[in-house]
Amino acid sequence: MHRVWRILWIGASIVFALFVAWIVFARAHWGAQADVGAAFLAKQVCSCHFVGGRDAEWCRRDMGTDFDPLRWEVRGNTVHAGIPLLASRSATWHEGMGCTLE
């Protein structure tokens, strides 16, 4: 029984290590691109919605399908966008001054 647990523990560690390695690899190769994409989505949806006065879902659809892999949401005056573990950006609206990327 002890041996079984030991095998499971080693297996889980290997899987976890591979997962971390994949994250590091993905961030190195696609992180910058994902960051730019997340920022673009956050900024454009924020400005279109809060400054342009249009529905946020409409604003997102108007950007086309290239941004489909990204998740996004509006929380208060901020639009958050990104891909989990890879990129996360946000843009916040300020009265009279539009949306600012953070």
Add this chain to the structure above:
Amino acid sequence: MRLVFMPRTASSRAAYAGAVLVTVLVSVAGAAVPLPPQPAGVPYPTEAWPVAPPGPGVDVERLDAALDAAFELRGWNGLPDTRALLVVHHGALVAERYAQGFGPDSRFQSWSMAKTVTQALVGILVGQKRLDLRAAAPVPAWRAKDDPRGAITLDQLLHMTSGLDNADGSPEPDSFASRLLFGPGSLDVFAYASNVPAINAPDTSWAYSTGTTMIVAGIVGRTVGGGSAGMLAFMHRELFDPIGMRTVVPEFDAAGTFLGGAWVWATARDWARLGYLYLRDGVWDGRHVLPEGWVGYSRTPAPAPNNGVYGAHLWLNLEPKAKQFAPLPGGPHSAFCLSGNGGQMVVVVPTRDLVVVRLGVTQTMTFPAVTQAVAAVVATVAPSSPEE
């Protein structure tokens, strides 16, 4: 303009001299066309645009057909790519059309039309003698001894002939523009855009650069003072309020710099007001909002070959060479325009006393198709000046 550097080789000097000669000839040909005065009895559109049916000199049937054609192609939201199209003729709004769901109260993003807003602010500060076009541009990062960037002037930044290594590049995520606007530069566009080397002597090359405009916007902000709040107050007091642009929202980065290369929002009628200011030579209801000579200066071509005919943060419609694009193909050489990504256009045609505004996207239309659609609208209006 003051020449600080000269090209080093005989062949590049000859090419440079040729470019200067062509520039002078072209500027004499096109920029000399005077701007028309305000028609007698027509109020400036500070409070509201005078509205009138198209008058003599407008082919109404062709205009309707041109508007129909401009709104034909549909994109991702089931809407036409053209979301707004306005025509101002002899000081009155004679045509105004919007895609479904848009109207006179809808704000539209400028993209690079904001560059002309930025240059208007420079003009105001030049008129107030707070900036000097021919002096070294006041950029702190360039002040080190022997830094060649220390000789770059505001004039060279406005004509995009600074020689800085900050050309926009492609729309890809790894281009300079993408990194500036959405990547590592997005938190402080002024610092990011100005922290690049000079790779050419000023006035020897041209490169379209949103980063350059962010540098100019940063210079304006630092000259005005008061951070983003001070800049916003200045913009409204000196430019937007005097000409009745009440819906305009300029945007800022986290460091407080006006994002003057890409982000100003306003209604189509307000964008028409900005174009109208340039049509009237910077004069609004008897007051010089832009200093005397500023619009003429803005229409002087950049002294280096480029992909269109570029003035000082303004696109010109002078005779294009091979591989150059014209913002108004087949249209009058007197025309000039504000232009932004997605086919944002405010076209000013002095010889027809005309402003045409087209706003929207290019999801199915190409940019050349947009310019042709706008040119088709302009073509329905007869010249009203013997200069054309």
